[in-house]
Amino acid sequence: xxxxxxxxxxxxxxxxxxxxxxxxxxxxxxxxxxxxxxxxxxxxxxxxxxxxxxxxxxxxxxxxxxxxxxxxxxxxxxxxxxxxxxx
Numbered sequence: 001x002x003x004x005x006x007x008x009x010x011x012x013x014x015x016x017x018x019x020x021x022x023x024x025x026x027x028x029x030x031x032x033x034x035x036x037x038x039x040x041x042x043x044x045x046x047x048x049x050x051x052x053x054x055x056x057x058x059x060x061x062x063x064x065x066x067x068x069x070x071x072x073x074x075x076x077x078x079x080x081x082x083x084x085x086x087x
Contacts, residue, residue: 008069010034013061031073032062038070040077049074050085 012018013035021036031038031049038049052058053074059067078085 008065008072010062010066010069015061029077031070031077032066038074040074040081043081043083046074046078046081046083047085050078 010032011034016035016037018034018036021030021039025036025039025041025045028039028041028045030036031040031053038053039045040049050071053067053070062070075085077083
């Protein structure tokens with residue numbers, strides 16, 4: 001499995017089955033590698049991940065520091081894939 005490096009740790013969520021994310025997207029990079037949420041392996045996935053994590057209901061499922069970690073990972077993936085995103 002591929003993981004984006006970050007100093008932040010993301011806890012497992014009770015409402016998520018990580019196997020579903022891996023089954024749906026395969027062996028790709030995820031901004032939340034613990035729960036296999038927010039794939040960031042393509043420009044389209046990067047844009048979708050950014051939009052989803054910026055919805056209050058999605059962000060509310062994480063602690064504030066975890067949201068920041070996820071956003072930073074998405075930003076790095078956006079730069080890697082040449083995708084422009086705004087805060």
